[in-house]
Amino acid sequence: MDAFMQGLDMVLNMSTMLWCTFGSILGIILGALPGLTATMGIALVMPISFQLPAATGIGMLLAVYCGAVCGASIPAILLGIPGNPNAIATVEDGHLMTKKGLAGQALGGAVVASFIGGMGSLVCLIFFSPLIAKLTLAFGPAEKTTLALVGLVIIASVSGKNILKGLLMGAFGMALAFLGTDPFSGQLRIPFSSFFAHTPLSKGLDLTATLIGLYGVSQVFAEIVNLTKQQAAPVSTKIEKIFPPFKKVRQMWKIILSSLGIGTVIGAIPGTGASIAVFMARNAAQGICASSKGKLEQPGTGCLEGVFAPEVANNAVTGGALIPALALGIPGDAATAVLIGALMIKGVTPGFQLFQQNMPLVYGIFIAMFFANIMMAVYQLAGVRIYPKVLKISQKILLPVVLILSYIGSYAVAGQSISSGIYYMGIALVMGFVGYVLKKDGYPIAPIVLGLILGGMFEENFRRAVKLAGGSYFTFFTKPICWIFILIAVAVVVVPIVKNRKNGANA
Amino acid sequence: MKKVKTLPFVMTIISALYFIYVVSSGNSKMIGDEVGGDPGGMLLPLVLSIFMFIGFLFITIKEKPDANAAKDPAVTRLFIITLICAILYVVLHSMIGFVITSVLLVYVLTDLYLSIGKEKLPVWKHILGAVISVLGTVFVYTLFRYVTRMMLRLGRQRVIPAILGNSNVTAFISCIIVTVFVLILGLMIAKKLKGSAYRDMAISGTVAFAVTLYLYIVFRQFFMVTLAPGFLNF
Incomplete structure (x- = not known):
């Protein structure tokens, strides 16, 4: 109880509430702007979170995360363009509702659905993450090594169409993580070490600057191609009734529950993410509607059912993705990978130790998530007539602003040192260019982030495990938990390849 | 090939x-x-x-290269200019300073992007727009720096209530000063420059001015991050 009260104290103060408000509104706006993702939003405000106490900073990042996922429904409903991949499945029914003159109800319904999804998955997060974290008590270095391998392989396999490219990007991320000082011998592991020994690179590649470069700067380069294209049609901002009829919401309880379950479970599986969950939830909703004897309308006809299912699911992913992130240190998606990065920079290592040694902070994170969801709902509903106007801001103005924000965000990591700040800006620029070139050629970015985050954990535990086994590599094949993780990793790589071969043979 | x-x-x-x-x-x-x-x-x-x-x-x-992938020269030109500006920003940052490099970067890119598909103005007019943006930003920067320094000093000397000499309060006052200027510029663009050929340049200048000074206030005045002073070393 004491830990809960301390957690409450960390969050229930004016500063945290104001920063969560800022994060929530910023997240909604970022989510609403096509091309800007939740991950990029979190990466951009991460430098601000450094300057704040841990619970306040994490609360603000969570507010951005929840806001951006929900905000993506605005352009999906009004323009028929998803703000980011989270809202792909909302487009069809949401935009059809706008054409029918029901834009207000669709926007309001999306907020209500997102709130239910966020809160429902938060309950699961509170219930399951301590249990899963407790399981890790049985994990030694060998188990932790194979667990890191699973996290890396899963996200590498599912974050792009080509598994090999995903795995190569994971390896590339790990290679970047190994730059710097060898944690066991203290020897420098950077090329031209006599030159770089006295630069910040000797401490390794800075995670914040790298993340900002990969998600912020690279996005600016990637969006340039759209500047010469015709701009989207003017947005209809005529919005009347906002709240969906309560009776209708009550009738959709089966859709809400199934979408909540799908979103939370899919979110909790590392590497899957909302874009898979929303389609699964929509498919499940179609089945429920078909068996409702006409009480519910079929998704695809411009109805609330088609908006509720994906919107409950995509916000349920936020809580679901935090379960493995907090309990195991394995992120559920790219956004939680960045969140873990923010936690680690704050000196907080996710896993059982966090639950054992810093329970007030864990409660603080849960409470912050609770408020982040409330604020998301309040501010999106309050501004439901204002946010559509944000869509009128041209990309031509936004891109230079995102570029300068990315730069100053990475610079701020240095704090008082100008030369270090400029070095971090250089890292952001280089990584931005690298990210752009890779994305352009179809290489996924998320595995690089995972490699960067898990690389250190993997190497440390790998070497410790082999050392404890007296130099034997068979130690990974003598423990049942390791076997489970190895089999999962192998299955994740092999099953899609076999499936693709079969599909190719059938076609 | x-x-x-x-x-x-x-x-x-x-x-x-x-x-x-x-x-x-x-x-x-x-x-x-x-x-x-x-x-x-x-x-x-x-x-x-x-x-x-x-x-x-x-x-x-x-994988073989896509032979049909045609490159749009306009996009390539935009990309190269953006990349050069982004590199110059990092290279010149410590020498010229945060305020001037930031105004220039945002102004140049916004002006460049907004002029896509529109009638071209002579280059000297764009350069003049950049100079005016820099001078305007430096003027307002100097103004609020002067006001906040004076308030901090007077607050320490107890000439004004101590709360007004608090660094967060002075940062808030800087924010109000910048907001007043942004609103004036915004109104000017909406009322006086409607349909004018200089409208896009004015928008670019206002965006550059607002973004630079708000970032300065947030990172320097609220969070005490040391930003490169460059030429504005006062």
Whole structure:
């Protein structure tokens, strides 16, 4: 109880509430702007979170995360363009509702659905993450090594169409993580070490600057191609009734529950993410509607059912993705990978130790998530007539602003040192260019982030495990938990390849 | 004619160089590993370099460049200018300073992007717009720096209530000063420059002015991050 009260104290103060408000509104706006993702939003405000106490900073990042996922429904409903991949499945029914003159109800319904999804998955997060974290008590270095391998392989396999490219990007991320000082011998592991020994690179590649470069700067380069294209049609901002009829919401309880379950479970599986969950939830909703004897309308006809299912699911992913992130240190998606990065920079290592040694902070994170969801709902509903106007801001103005924000965000990591700040800006620029070139050629970015985050954990535990086994590599094949993780990793790589071969043979 | 895709080919070479570097660096063992057992710091980088080399080589051989991929010269031009501006911003940042480089970067890029598909104005007019943006921003920056410094001093001397000399309050006052100017500029653009050829330049200048000064207030005045003063070393 004491830990809960301390957690409450960390969050229930004016500063945290104001920063969560800022994060929530910023997240909604970022989510609403096509091309800007939740991950990029979190990466951009991460430098601000450094300057704040841990619970306040994490609360603000969570507010951005929840806001951006929900905000993506605005352009999906009004323009028929998803703000980011989270809202792909909302487009069809949401935009059809706008054409029918029901834009207000669709926007309001999306907020209500997102709130239910966020809160429902938060309950699961509170219930399951301590249990899963407790399981890790049985994990030694060998188990932790194979667990890191699973996290890396899963996200590498599912974050792009080509598994090999995903795995190569994971390896590339790990290679970047190994730059710097060898944690066991203290020897420098950077090329031209006599030159770089006295630069910040000797401490390794800075995670914040790298993340900002990969998600912020690279996005600016990637969006340039759209500047010469015709701009989207003017947005209809005529919005009347906002709240969906309560009776209708009550009738959709089966859709809400199934979408909540799908979103939370899919979110909790590392590497899957909302874009898979929303389609699964929509498919499940179609089945429920078909068996409702006409009480519910079929998704695809411009109805609330088609908006509720994906919107409950995509916000349920936020809580679901935090379960493995907090309990195991394995992120559920790219956004939680960045969140873990923010936690680690704050000196907080996710896993059982966090639950054992810093329970007030864990409660603080849960409470912050609770408020982040409330604020998301309040501010999106309050501004439901204002946010559509944000869509009128041209990309031509936004891109230079995102570029300068990315730069100053990475610079701020240095704090008082100008030369270090400029070095971090250089890292952001280089990584931005690298990210752009890779994305352009179809290489996924998320595995690089995972490699960067898990690389250190993997190497440390790998070497410790082999050392404890007296130099034997068979130690990974003598423990049942390791076997489970190895089999999962192998299955994740092999099953899609076999499936693709079969599909190719059938076609 | 190009026979292989550039990116996987370059990555194959990088992987090979990484392999050579790892091997030439030698194996660093754990401190206190007298009894042995530590695989050393070379093993994992070595495995990664071999995996990356084989993987990228496979992609280089398997994937062929898209012969139909036509490059739009307008996009290429925009990309190159953006990249050059982004590099110059980092290179010149410490010499020229945060305020001037930021105004210039945002102004140049916004003005460039907004002029896409529109009637071209002479270059000197764009340069004049950039100079006016820089001078305007420096003027307001100097103004609020003067006001906030004076308030901090008077607050310490108890000439004004101590709360007004608090750094957060002075940052808030800077914010109000900048907001007043942004509103005035916004109104001017909406009322006086409607349909004018200079409207886009005015928008670029206002965006550059607002973004630079708000960022300065947030990072320097609220969070005490040391931003490069450059020429504005006062």
